[in-house]
Amino acid sequence: MVDTKIPPGTAAGGPTGTAGGRAGEPTAPVQGSRRAWATAASGRTAALLVSPTLLVLTVVVLYPTIMAFKESLYGTKGLDPKTGFISDTEPFVGLQNYTDIFGQAGDRFWNAFWNTSFFTVVTVGLETLIGVAMALIMHKAFSGRALVRASILIPWAVPTAISGLLWRWIFNSDGIANALIGHQVLWTTEGFHAKIAVVIAEVWKTSPFIGLLVLAGLQVIPKEVYEAARIDGAGPLAQFWRITLPLVKPALLVAVLFRCLDALRMFDLPYLLIGAQKNSVETLSMLAQNEASNVRFGPAAAYAVLLFLYVFLVALGFVRLLGADLIGDVGGPRRPKGRTRLRRTSAPSSAEVSA
């Protein structure tokens, strides 16, 4: 893709030649208007080519975001006690829906916020461990490998709504889970065990996702690296820490990022497995849905906006903190930080972005 910088003033493409020495054109100060015109033209083409993408993004991302934000500034329609009818319009309350989370009514929000964070950290952590282990197994060459690969992917292929119901049976009062542990835990009641039930079901379901992406990363690691390591006398553990993990890291980070964003939006699994309005497992998405279903669109939109910001910040943090590694460090010795940054702005690294 091209760097689409359109120098100001050149859009008309006038042959009068004044565009010549513009600051926006450091590469060709003396070549004159023809070069500038060519750049502007290609810039226009580029803008034209990306405009459908931008348009789609505006329609599916920007517009709903702005509408949701606008809605979050409105309160709940009031009831006229005399007529018994709900008023026609929603009152404008400014930022009250947001400030409310710091008041007494905010308890439920913060509970949902901590639940969401807890689920994200715990499930993604466990999924990463198990997913990497799965990928290592799937990557090994042995008879029946295709079968193992397929079977590991099954949980991911099952729709969450269905797996929620399946796990509901497993965690039933006289279900398999209780038969296995030998005494009765009422998993779907309020309490920490409900969180555990959700974590187990979620990890079971989405570890294959990480496994799949890591497997893709593993498959592009050249065999020679391992041969060289073996000749140098590195054991399996050393090979894993020194070769596999660093080389598979870009793929792993993308997988973890995606899983984090997904986990922050978690809704269907706790909703189906444990039930709506159970404080122990209520996530932000569930809270927003609950408010909306009680015809309180203002607070619902406010919660959704806050969740959006939370997701956005986590994603931004990922890209900022790990972004350099995400793109730069594959397949070679570590470079000094300054050079890495320099590389990022200049050299193409298409060969290295294998994930």
Next chain:
Amino acid sequence: MNARTSRVLQCSAVLVAAGLVLTACSSSGGSSSSGQSKSPSAFSGRGPITYAAAKDSSGVVQKVIDSWNKLHPKEKVTFVQLPADVNQQRQQMIQNAETKSDAYTVLSLDVVWTSEFAAHQWIDQLPAAQFPLDKMLKPTVETAKYRDNLYAVPASSDGGVLYYRSDLLKKAGISAAPTTWAEMKADCSKVKKLPEAKGMSCYAGQFEKYEGLTVNFAEAVNSAGGVITDAGGKPDVDTPAAKKGLDFLVDSFKDGTIPKEAITYQEEEGRQAFQSGNLVFLRNWPYVYSLAEKSKVAGKFAVAPLPGLNGAGSSSLGGHNVALSSFAKNKATALDFMKFFTSQDTASTFLKDASMAAPYEALYDDQALVKQYPYLPVLKKSILNAVPRPRVVQYGDASSAIQQEAYAALTGAKSSAQALKDLQSELQKSAAQ
């Protein structure tokens, strides 16, 4: 792909992912409904209309609509099937109303939605004189009213009944079903001395934290002489009578009359426990009857009205009412269709073909029907004694407050007194909105 563009791509991927979170809410944003007449509006216009209701697996709804369509070829009714889940039905109907769409003409409302839909003016007030309400069971008609005006017409009803193991009771020397909670507990302890009753529990209802808990809590409170909301719709649940009702459930959990796992029971779990012979008494809806007749307790059980504190208890009411969407066209046709759909003939078809309890009193005494459904006389008593669940505009909030506090009391997280006190203040808060 160079480094910067892939970063841009990542960022936009993040944006898309995050943006999707918001789309669900924004679709319903910025709504306002224009004021329409507050009195029964003129029902004008004839032509095709729609009937929006839950997916009907028995096929009887389509059959009834077909017979209407045959008589009225120019005013055909189309059956719009909504999801089977009640919350989704409500959601779709609200969305339809908020966008003022005329896609749904006649709505099939759960009995607890009437106040909310009427207060939002999503449904029209109906001319009460044009419907045979006096032939219907009184409590069912009450569910169709908001502030004493008729906004819907009962199409089907439902009431809770007590299933009991008549074989075991007989063996223990008990001739009649219990009418009070104390009798029920006494009967149960007698039954449990029998060798066949080894490992059985006494009683269960629906105590999972969902709408069923609201129903069971309301029944316990009403059966002890308490109320949740008074005649004027004001919350009045922090009373000694209500406490006795809640204490029945709390104590039963404590002393094991209700098994510990019943806190996870919805209708189906309770039915299965009863059918596999783990329960002596079960509070459930009439639909269980025909299913239990096919199970291993077939012929070993009977039904009775719900017991109460000092005599017969009061059931909550289930069932559906039909209402007319304010934003619909062809309202004259709609009104005629509603009369047809809620007529005694139609109700009898529903009862015969799909075992849907009818709002008409006469059908419960029909010998042919009683032969088909032996529980009908008990159900009639149940519905006649029934108290509708709280009729408040913010029913969803009221119900979740009830679930929250009742659940806390049942699991022992709160004392019943504290739970009722908190419930009272929650209900007041939601009523003040």
